[in-house]
Amino acid sequence: MGSILKPKIPPLPPVQPAPEPPKAEVSAEEKEAIAQEQAAVERRRKGRQSTILTTPLGIQEDEESQLETLLGK
DSSP states (O other): OTTTTSOOOOOOOOOOOOOOOOOOOOOHHHHHHHHHHHHHHHHHHHGGGGGOOEETTEEOOOTTTSOOOTTOO
16 A cells, blocks of 8 residues: 555666876976965965964963063062
């Protein structure tokens, strides 16, 4: 009785293999340009993160590097 209400699903077409990418020779100059471009992207992605000197726990400094206050601590 359950087969009356369910439509029949057609079979899926076979999967075609992906074509192989063309193998092109990359010169040393092109490799250098690609490396420079990737380095620039990494610098831009990093942004101002490298300038932040605090952590979620606050400023993390050694006791030696702290300046003496007027109260003598």
